[in-house]
Amino acid sequence: MPRRRRRITPAALPAEVADTNAYSYGVLDGETLHVSGMVAFAPDGSYVGEGDIHAQAVQVFDNLTAVLEAAGGTLDDVVSTTTYLAAPEHAATVGQVRTRYFTGPVPPTSTVIVAPMARPQFLVEVSAIAHIPATVS
Template sequence: MPEAIMPTDLPADPAVNNTYSYGVRAGDTLHIAGMVSFAADGAIVGEGDIEAQAEQAMKNMKAVVEAAGGSMDDIVRTTTYLVDVADAPIASAARARYFTGPVKPTHTVVGVAALGRPAFLIEIEATAYLGD
């Protein structure tokens, strides 16, 4: 049976208002929704600052995987959505600070016209394997 993963250090309102879970664990697989730069109080971190937004999105991803009992080393796949693909090196630098294990997750970068709110510059979704 799938289990919703809703870390307390992420704001509940965006997920509730838009009918989603931050993470869903199904067996040994954890599906992590697109992480954006929400602070715990629901404020947007780093409006207009891709570096701050990338860092916050990665912090939020870490919170979800840890709430499910895993670590960043358990993430096996990511997709990064960027409003400006010229920001890809900044997103990669944030990834390098969080994915430090011996096996790096796969990564796809997608350029998009817009994200869920005009202030968002980056969104990162992921899949983790939480088996042995």
């Protein structure tokens, strides 16, 4: 069976940001989807919730959902996440938002790292790996 590998760029995310910085929001390699760190970008490339960790967390998980759906998957397909926080005090809020998105029977693994973000406007970033079974024709 030939292996399929394709770039995933959902309409909900600004394509020019990924293009300018030479990365993909998601790469579907066979049945494994690798999702870049999702941040609080709106479709037009503006920042959502600057200074508001709750608003940013919601946008981040909405963006993650958009990449998964564009690849033919759902949040239930996520097997692993890495969450980057600008400050440790954001952990509880991000955790509360996360529980609203990951509601399936097997939640993904989770690693949390506190580190400076690539842009000072961002307070949280979440990357993920998902297993998306190929559809049988």
